[in-house]
Ligand SMILES: Nc1ncnc2c1ncn2[C@@H]1O[C@H](COP(=O)(O)OP(=O)(O)OP(=O)(O)O)[C@@H](O)[C@H]1O
């Protein structure tokens with residue numbers, strides 16, 4: 344295969360230091376034309392940083408970049424774009440007050456005599472969506488009207504439309520459903536056949552072995568090695584990534600489930616659900632399965648006081664609750680760790696310690712006791728338990744890697760010591776080692792007699808950790824599966 348031999352991109356000796364962290368230490372990467380190259384490593388290993396250097400977002404302290412045999416300096420994203428490099432970012436950065444079409448053609452506005460041709464813009468966008476098999480997104484809609492999954496599809500379309508030689512995908516499937524993943528893989532294969540080099544980052548192992556030709560592993564900013572994917576298997580790859588042995592990930596000891604902890608009756612929420620009723624028991628891990636857009640997140644938001652309800656009752660331990668705000672929910676012992684950490688989860692400009700203790704602080708402040716010392720101690724304990732990688736707990740959350748930000752969201756809610764913990768895509772973007780820590784925490788909570796609700800789009804995860812699974816389709820509960828009924832096929836049948 345001559346295509347494989349041709350080196351499209353070489354990154355050599357790339358080094359980058361941030362205050363207190365050596366994010367990259369002489370890292371190597373070689374990307375061949377017409378290949379998919381996976382970049383693997385735990386949270387904070389340096390993957391996004393390496394890609395941001397290639398995109399001209401950061402400048403390396405040392406090292407060189409050779410593109411098509413030429414040494415290049417990439418001083419800005421605009422320059423990267425000119426050189427034929429485009430990127431789908433891990434943290435999506437759409438311009439929310441602009442239309443879908445405007446976002447896609449940000450750099451290549453179809454203009455005639457300097458005047459932007461809106462109609463042309465919309466047509467081009469629609470043609471692009473048709474090409475890529477993307478359905479249900481209005482090219483004229485504002486970005487802010489879209490769901491996370493739709494925004495991710497728009498980002499993908501944007502990268503493809505740039506006709507780049509190198510496309511970087513930093514966790515492109517974190518917010519999209521299996522069906523859309525298949526669609527994305529179809530797009531990737533088409534691009535690969537055209538000779539495009541794709542750099543692919545994901546924590547989902549099955550994906551990596553399905554789509555990648557080569558794998559490069561980073562650990563703690565160090566280059567560990569590269570190999571063709573067929574020479575590796577999951578076990579080998581994990582040991583290269585983590586540098587230690589991991590036990591089986593869904594090694595569960597189910598808790599004994601007790602009385603009803605939470606009952607939701609006839610929940611009604613405009614445009615989301617008409618009549619949702621279910622029970623959560625003490626000691627139970629209750630999974631919610633559904634396609635992206637099925638309304639699972641919205642149902643939980645309605646319960647948690649984040650979304651207006653038109654009807655229905657929420658009953659905890661036999662007592663009817665009046666939840667009108669998040670504060671009410673927290674005061675009644677509920678916690679919701681949200682999938683969208685930017686919108687509800689975190690204050691990016693504030694330190695880890697502050698972010699971890701904020702909702703808990705609000706709670707205590709009401710009673711009038713805020714104990715700073717305790718706050719620090721607790722924040723420290725959780726950041727250690729979840730292995731949050733940072734130079735100190737004073738580090739601003741915005742400076743953490745994506746997966747480590749997600750861990751801060753979790754730590755924060757665990758600290759409210761809830762009776763009912765609702766987790767919405769808790770392991771999105773989380774590496775395999777930390778996933779295990781999170782599963783252990785979920786199990787612990789169940790064993791303490793708490794109730795845990797988990798929404799996850801990763802079927803093996805949901806099946807692995809749930810005692811019971813509720814299936815949701817278009818805002819309606821389709822079924823409740825327990826024990827041997829819990830299989831991928833059965834769930835898919837309900838969702839079909
Ligand atoms: N702008 C920044 N300022 C300070 N430190 C940073 C900055 N960006 C990244 N870091 C640090 O560099 C290290 C590598 O982060 P990076 O985002 O590259 O990790 P990653 O491999 O992409 O992880 P994840 O899988 O969680 O996305 C981390 O310790 C992170 O906290």
Ligand SMILES: [Mg+2]
Pocket residue numbers: 390391392433513744745746
């Ligand atoms: Mg990253």
